Amino acid sequence: MSLQWTAVATFLYAEVFLVLLLCVPFVSPARWQKIFRSRLVSLAVAYGNTFFIVLIIILVLLLLGGSGVALSDSGEFWGVPEPHFCAPLSLLRRLVTLISAQAALGASSQAFRKQAEGASQAARQYLEDNDALRKVK
Numbered sequence: 692m693s694l695q696w697t698a699v700a701t702f703l704y705a706e707v708f709l710v711l712l713l714c715v716p717f718v719s720p721a722r723w724q725k726i727f728r729s730r731l732v733s734l735a736v737a738y739g740n741t742f743f744i745v746l747i748i749i750l751v752l753l754l755l756g757g758s759g760v761a762l763s764d765s766g767e768f769w770g771v772p773e774p775h776f777c778a779p780l781s782l783l784r785r786l787v788t789l790i791s792a793q794a795a796l797g798a799s800s801q802a803f804r805k806q807a808e809g810a811s812q813a814a815r816q817y818l819e820d821n822d823a824l825r826k827v828k
Contacts, residue, residue, distance in 0.1 A: 695753045695754075696753075698753055699750060699753050699754060702746075702750065706783055709783055710782060710783055710786060713783075713786050713787065713790060714786070719794075720790050720791075720793040720794035720797060721794050721797060721798070723790045723791075723794060724790070724791055724794035724795070724798075727787065727790075727791055743784070
């Protein structure tokens with residue numbers, strides 16, 4: 692296997708590993724959210740779109756260089772396998788987005804639950820106070 696195909700395969704295996712790591716069930720979305728909000732990850736996100744485009748270009752160049760592609764007169768590529776490597780990249784981005792959204796929804800549902808418990812406790816207290824006032828009258 693040439694160096695180009697080894698680089699492409701290594702990159703794809705790393706992506707598959709990251710996707711599987713994000714799908715581990717015993718790591719909660721809140722924990723992933725803390726990891727995603729770390730300084731290192733926020734730095735990566737700041738340059739994420741540029742990094743994503745550069746990786747796509749590098750992989751396209753590696754795939755084209757490794758397949759011995761020649762251009763025809765019409766500019767079409769001959770002999771190029773379909774580049775399915777974009778699917779894991781977009782899957783990884785979508786998975787991170789969904790985990791972050793799930794963590795945010797979990798935090799907001801906990802906040803709503805606490806608010807509802809506080810409101811019901813206040814309502815019980817008002818009812819008890821109202822009953823006590825009726826007994827006094």
